[in-house]
Amino acid sequence: MDNDLAIQQVSKELDIITDEKDHRLMKQMLINRINELLTTDFQKLVSILYRVDVSEAKLKLLLKENPGTDAGLIIAELMIERQAQKIKSRQEHRRDPTNSDEEAW
Numbered sequence: 001m002d003n004d005l006a007i008q009q010v011s012k013e014l015d016i017i018t019d020e021k022d023h024r025l026m027k028q029m030l031i032n033r034i035n036e037l038l039t040t041d042f043q044k045l046v047s048i049l050y051r052v053d054v055s056e057a058k059l060k061l062l063l064k065e066n067p068g069t070d071a072g073l074i075i076a077e078l079m080i081e082r083q084a085q086k087i088k089s090r091q092e093h094r095r096d097p098t099n100s101d102e103e104a105w
Contacts, residue, residue: 006083010076013048027076034079035072045075053086054078 007026011018014033020026037045049059055078062074 003080003084005087006080009083009087010052010079013052013079027080030076030079031070031072034075035070038071049075049079052079052082054082 004023007023007030010030011026014030014037016029016033018026018029020029034045037048049056054075059075059078062078063071066074
């Protein structure tokens with residue numbers, strides 16, 4: 001579930017507008033868009049990666065360790081992973097509205 005929401009959020013970051021529900025097709029759309037940005041607008045891709053908060057060090061390491069792997073796939077997986085982490089963190093830190101402010105402290 002978190003992964004589907006993460007994919008939807010990454011799609012929005014990459015300006016992909018679709019009603020597609022198939023997880024594999026959505027991921028392929030992400031990969032295609034990332035590869036397009038790699039060749040046509042690298043600065044925009046870098047800006048998106050920064051906004052999503054993908055680790056530059058982790059990305060460089062994965063690209064170096066996997067030279068034959070599609071860079072778009074690696075980047076898409078990192079973006080999805082990061083968005084899923086943010087979703088999980090938000091859920092864990094969401095305040096329970098039934099608790100009073102006094103209990104929150």
